[in-house]
Amino acid sequence: MAKSEKIFHCNECGAEYPKWLGKCEDCGQWNSIVEDTRVNGASISEKFDLEFQNLSFFQEKIDRRLSDIGEFDRVLGGGAVPGSVVLIGGDPGIGKSTLLLQVSAALSQDYSCVYISGEESAEQICMRAERLEAANSDVKLACETNVGLIIKSLGNDVDFLVVDSIQTLRSSFVDSIPGTVSQVRTCAYELINFAKTTGATVFLVGHVTKDGAIAGPKVLEHMVDTVLYFEGERGNAYRILRSVKNRYGPCDELGIFEMRQEGLVSVQNPSVLFLTQRDNDVPGTVVFSGIEGSRPMLVEAQALVSKSYFTSPRRTVVGWDLNRLFTILAVLESKCRISFSDRDVYLSIAGGLKISEPACDLAAALSLLSARSGHAIARETCAFGEIGLTGEIRSVSRCSERVKEAEKLGFKNIILPHSNKFPSVSSSGINLMAVKTLMDAIATLGISQRHE
Secondary structure, X not given: OOOEEEEEEEOOOOOEEOOOOOEOOOOOOEOOEEEEEEEOOOOHHHOOOOOOOOOOOOOOOOOOEOOOXXXXXXXXXXXXXXXXXXXXXXXXXXXXXXXXXHHHHHHOOOOOEEEEEOOOOHHXXXXXXXXXXXXXXXXXXXXXXXXXXXXHHHOOOOOEEEEEOHHHOEOOOOOOOOXXXXXXXXXXXXXXXXHHHHOOEEEEEEOEOOOOOEOOOOHHHHHOOEEEEEEOOOOOOEEEEEEEEEOOOOOOOEEEEEEEOOEEEEOOOHHHHOXXXXXXXXXXXXXXXXXXXXXXXXXXXXXXXXXXXOOOOOEEEEOOOHHHHXXXXXXXXXXXXXXXXXXXXXXXXXXXXXXXXXXXXXXXXHHHHHHHHOOOOOOOEEEOOEEXXXXXXXXXXXXXXXXXXXHHOOOOEEEEEHHHHOOOOOOOOOEEEXXXXXXXXXXXXXXXXXXX
């Protein structure tokens, strides 16, 4: 027979303890540890024999379900997979509910879609649907928080289920308020079991903490098949849907939307979005040809260097890693003899995009040098390459795609690592300037190295 045992877990971080404690040792919160009951599995004598299958047992190709919202389907890896569970997190008011309502309306043309809300009333959702021109869709709407009642009412005829949000659901098997670790974990397990047994695709909306992580136990992200983050600046009309986990597709894919009065609209050419429109060459700006997910994308690195009046000069970064900036400044001073010790340095990636790949090092370094010397780099020039601690320019992956994207948008000069130029990259329409070291890049562009 199954046996139960008492355990204690923290409502804030989900850490488990064999006995009650006043303070959680993992997150440091007081009075957050509550009692729970865990049911162990059956004994060995009660288990049935496992049925093993070969890897070739399931040879049928999975038919993905497309929503015709291109950027959303791209992030999922080419459409939604039947029986999968997708968790979408983001800041309040960023547009999670708007996106999923648009997706539900688009999918309802060919599939059965149900939208469950635990936060808003039916009138509020209908008002939003009217603004999004989705009021006449076949989406079925209900406002409920009891997960058992929701699953019982759905049956087996649902293709898509949207739950907004997982933190508002409650299960009658757990004696705690909605949003606690035990409630979130139990409700998520029941919805995942529903998806796997019926083949329905389930979308879960998740709240985020002040640090930007999805609220609730970390095990929630391990339980679901796909984790997406919806990002964007409050004053910016553009939104970025980023995949950080995907069992059925790439886990670093990116989708870009524009928030308009009629809802979220897919951005077809994001490279144009992240490039500023200038008539003249301006010091401190260099275009970087990067890779986001499965596609190349051009963004602009902007730098500002000014004389510092503080004992410790300021170092400010937007959209890039601050530690990478420290490394680049150290290489410039050590290998190129260009000092920034008496200068405030500001570096930003235009458009609100966050860049994490090291191939942006060369563009960032050149923008800093351009801002430091006042030497403007031509608008028709872009750069990519990783900078090593010895000042060498290291090769990067998918170089041909970066070059083709730059050529498509009219760039004439591309600065790239010497090891990437031959023989894999060749183009007759642009000038490929291969460099081995950061000093070579400075000499190629003719940037002054004098100290002001």
